Structure formats: structure tokens, C-alpha cells
């Protein structure tokens with residue numbers, strides 16, 4: 001029996017998987033799992049200079065992955081790729097991902113995230129190369145501030161974007177209210193950043209198209225992904241790697257707002273397993289799936305863990321804030337367990353150790 005026959009008999013997939021943005025953080029981490037489950041893995045990646053300054057193939061990308069350098073907004077790139085491969089499954093990772101940056105470079109974010117998705121869909125039909133399934137990695141950014149509850153009966157409300165005026169007065173939380181976990185089944189999307197709005201547009205466009213043409217859409221809404229392999233040079237992403245680099249240099253980590261911002265830091269190993277599961281699951285069902293760590297921490301707690309790991313001075317609160325940042329975000333991962341048979345495995349403490357250990361092996365790490 002061949003390896004691919006054995007895989008199929010054990011419920012896994014053969015065939016071809018095409019991964020856009022496959023040379024990025026999540027693409028590289030997922031590549032060995034995909035290469036194990038599929039006969040052929042093709043990655044299309046523009047090698048964006050903000051992520052790949054030297055434009056060389058990432059060392060961690062599984063050697064079985066065929067990397068095509070090309071931009072997903074280009075119809076010619078798509079026609080070239082699809083003349084050579086008709087994917088069974090597509091994992092759409094390619095995106096501009098800077099939340100803060102998206103406010104000043106909205107067109108660039110919309111072009112890659114929205115037009116990149118529509119060009120991909122048009123190309124599948126134009127080339128008669130419709131995949132069976134498209135997995136999209138969306139983001140918790142689609143929820144914005146999410147739902148909060150208030151009063152003795154815990155009535156849910158949507159506070160919307162925190163205004164500059166409130167933030168300048170250091171009014172960080174919504175008074176007399178408590179944030180709720182983010183769950184696609186109960187929380188309405190209400191993005192407060194251009195990035196979040198483009199991710200929601202991606203979701204809606206892909207889902208409408210896929211259901212109309214008979215393709216299975218699987219949307220994962222990822223919380224904050226961190227861990228080995230994350231960019232140590234992209235200044236627009238990766239708060240955990242920045243915290244590690246500051247603490248490693250013996251500096252006190254600065255904390256925005258009052259340090260009590262809550263985030264759900266999910267380790268890349270867990271996310272790679274979730275993306276892989278979304279690609280091969282028998283029936284993931286319709287509707288977005290939240291992916292998080294199963295726990296949530298304040299930024300202060302995460303920074304203290306990192307400072308303690310490096311023996312750095314205690315973090316300090318700056319009171320600064322960034323437009324487009326939300327106050328609290330964490331996922332309810334129950335749906336992921338039911339839909340994908342996936343559960344997160346790593347605690348923040350374990351993940352920080354893995355990230356910090358990996359950083360030690362990287363050449364020329366600077367703040």
C-alpha cells in the first residue's frame with residue numbers, strides 16, 4: 001500500500017493543497033503537516049519585503065513544498081499557477097496583517113486582502129480549477145471590541161469603538177460592564193480597524209462565493225498567534241517577540257494603557273494543527289471557527305512572565321494607547337473542538353519558553 005493510500009484509509013487526505021502566503025509565519029509552521037497529508041503542496045507567496053527582507057525561501061518551509069513567488073492580486077500569477085496544478089484544497093493565508101499600519105495604508109490592505117481573494121476566486125472559475133474546499137485564516141480583529149455584559153441580568157451589549165476622547169482621559173474599560181469571550185456563534189462582528197474590516201470582507205466574499213459555486217468554505221478566526229518562527233524584524237506585528245527582545249536586552253517592557261489589556265496568545269504549534277485540521281476534517285460545518293489558547297491573560301501577566309524568564313526589570317505602565325487596539329480579546333474554543341476535533345495544548349508559560357529558546361538560536365537578534 002502506498003503512503004497516500006494509507007493516509008486516505010486512515011481518514012486523512014491525498015491530492016494537492018495550495019497555500020497562499022505559504023512562506024509566512026503560519027504557512028511555514030503548517031507546511032510539514034500538510035506535506036504529510038497531501039501528495040503535493042504548492043505555496044504561492046509574493047515574498048513581501050516587510051516579512052522577507054532578503055526574499056530567500058524560509059529555512060523552515062518543508063522541503064516538499066513547491067514555492068511559487070507571485071502576488072495573489074495578479075490574474076497572470078493565478079493563471080500560471082493553475083495551469084500547472086488544480087488544487088483539491090486551498091489554504092488562503094496571504095494578507096497584509098498590520099492593524100495599526102492599515103489605518104494609514106488602507107488601500108494596500110484592501111488590495112491584498114479583498115482583491116487578492118476575489119482574484120483567486122475568479123481565477124479558479126476562469127481556469128476550471130475549482131477546489132473542493134477553501135480554508136481562510138481570518139482574525140479576532142473582525143469582532144472589534146466584541147460583546148460586553150452589564151447589570152444584574154448580564155444583558156449583552158456592543159460598546160463599539162473606544163473614542164480618542166475616552167482614551168485620552170485614560171478611560172480604558174466600559175464602565176460597569178464586563179467583556180465576554182469571542183464566539184462566532186454568539187458575537188456579532190464589528191471591526192474597529194481597517195485590517196479587521198478587510199478580514200471580515202474576505203470572510204463574507206469567500207463564503208458567499210463558495211456556497212454559490214459549490215465549494216466548502218472553512219473560516220478560522222485566529223486570536224494572537226506567537227511562537228518560534230515569528231518575525232523578529234517586522235515592526236508591525238508580534239508583541240510577544242518584541243517583549244522577549246526587550247527583556248533579553250535587560251530593558252523593562254513598556255505596557256500600553258494600564259497593562260490590563262487582555263489577550264489570548266495562542267502558540268503557533270496549536271495554530272498549525274488547527275489549520276491542518278481545517279484542511280482535512282471530514283465535516284467542519286458552516287460558520288466561522290474561533291481558534292485561541294483556551295486561556296486569556298493581561299498584557300502585564302504576559303510581560304511579567306517574559307521579564308522573569310530573562311531576569312529583566314519589572315514591566316512598567318506607560319498609559320500610551322494605539323487607535324484600533326481593542327481592550328480585551330479571547331476566544332471560546334468549544335466550537336473548534338466540536339467542528340475540527342482540535343483542542344489547544346500549550347499554556348502561555350510553555351509557549352514563552354519555546355519562543356525565548358528559539359530566539360536564542362537566531363542570528364543577530366536586535367530590539
Ligand SMILES: NC(=O)c1ccc[n+]([C@@H]2O[C@H](COP(=O)([O-])OP(=O)(O)OC[C@H]3O[C@@H](n4cnc5c(N)ncnc54)[C@H](O)[C@@H]3O)[C@@H](O)[C@H]2O)c1
Pocket residue numbers: 020021022023024025026027044045046047048051052070071072073092093094095096097112116137138139140199221222223224225226
Ligand atoms: N499571526 C497572527 O497573529 C494572526 C492572527 C489572526 C489572523 N492571522 C491571519 O493569518 C494569515 C497568515 O498570517 P501570518 O502570521 O502567517 O502572516 P505573515 O505576514 O507571516 O505571512 C503572510 C505571508 O503572505 C505573503 N503575502 C502578503 N501579501 C501577499 C500577496 N499580495 N500575495 C502573495 N503573498 C502575499 C507574505 O509574503 C507572507 O509570507 C493572514 O491571513 C492573517 O490575517 C494571523
